[in-house]
Amino acid sequence: MPGWAPLLIGRLHSLLGVVPLGILAVVFAVPLAGLGGGRQAMSGWIKLTDSVPWLIAEVSLVYLPLLVHAAYGLRLAISKSYNLTRYSAANNWSYSLQRVTGPVILFWAATHIWLFRIPVMSGELRPEDSLDFVFAQLSATSTSGVPLLLIGYLGGVTALSIHLGTGVERFAFTWGLISAKRERLLRQSCIALSVLLWLFLSHVTLLAGTGTGLLGGLIVG
């Protein structure tokens, strides 16, 4: 297939974003949902993630694909292909948001891995202590009293929610998977996915950083 390499890479790019992020969402959603339910259950799950088969699966199914996705995505994000200020149709918003949230997520994910995953992987931090470490870091404030990491995390989960919702929609488009009739339904489902994901992740992040979830604890963990 001479000359088709860009197409294959382009199509793989969206696949390598949607699939690992889908896996991550499911794998993280289950234990995170139990965050308010009990620290013990959460610690048990963290222990499980410290096993060798888990690490192999984590690296090969999530990190490597996402790295490829991020490298190609970064190239697209800096290619100056935005014209939202002149053409502000709804779809152009969705497209542009998807592009700009990519690098934000990359930065956030790198920070997360650097701060919390690498210390566990290298044995510097015991898995059973990692939860307390995460809570402590997220609730830490700067000298002027601003919880910088928590704010950064809230930015990261917001970017992730937008990126995933708009990404699924764009994935269906570039793979030609959806009929004209279902396009509207898909868009609404993707918006719902983004909103639900954002509510859930922000709630969990706030719970970890402040001890109180979203809406001042109106939603219980």
Next chain:
Amino acid sequence: MSQRKIQQLTLQIHRGQLHRSAQVDDATAPFESVVSEGFDRSLLATLEQLRAEHGTSEPPFPKFPGAGSDGCSDGGCGKCAVLVNGVAQLSCQTTLQSILGKANKKTAALAPLSKFPTATGLVVERQKQRDAGATVATSAAALSSCIECGICFEVCPNTGSDRSFVGPLRLVVAAGSFDDQESARRLSLGEQGVVGCHGAKNCTAYCPQGIDLASEIRDLNGKVRRQLWRSLFRSSSDYASSSAEPSQAAPQERADEASPADGGVVDSSKDD
């Protein structure tokens, strides 16, 4: 007694290639004219009146497209597309009032479409589009009302003279013959094809004829996916024999025939 505010629109008409040059002097500075009445007129009619007043020589007055007998003045020929404050519009379908909006004073910068070679003044080079006119109208049913204005190419964030993507119109033309022409398949699958479209869908949102190009491209994406699937599991010898079909131009040759800057129109009559 409150006084009615005087409406005023300053038309700042850029001069073709010159406005793209870094140096601005008297010769390259935009031609300016202040309009304070007749806001229900179209931009094209206003430009025509200015031309009548100032003559056609250039400088001082830049040429503009779609004027007089050259265009239809009715949204039917696509020749009068210009950038109004950076936004592509048909000047015959744009009233001064719509540019002014609720403001009483405003400046409207008029410039030629930025992604086409500029011939002179506000006129861009679209000979290729005119040549391929019959082809566009007949190659894909969805394009039957296309006026080849070039707006879909202009508004797409992924087109440009520095990009290989052929643009939405040419993709939709290729979609029309994807099933029976190897060249259309090659164009769609190659680096100038669907991989360049990232689903911003501005083509659909801003086409003055309301053509849903994005839906056609989405359907083409489905065809490309199936073709890719078939080709991945087909032996390279099969591929070699199919690519050796007579009269099929190589992708690069196709690109040379109709570069993106031509407005993304492919003259697929050459495929036959």
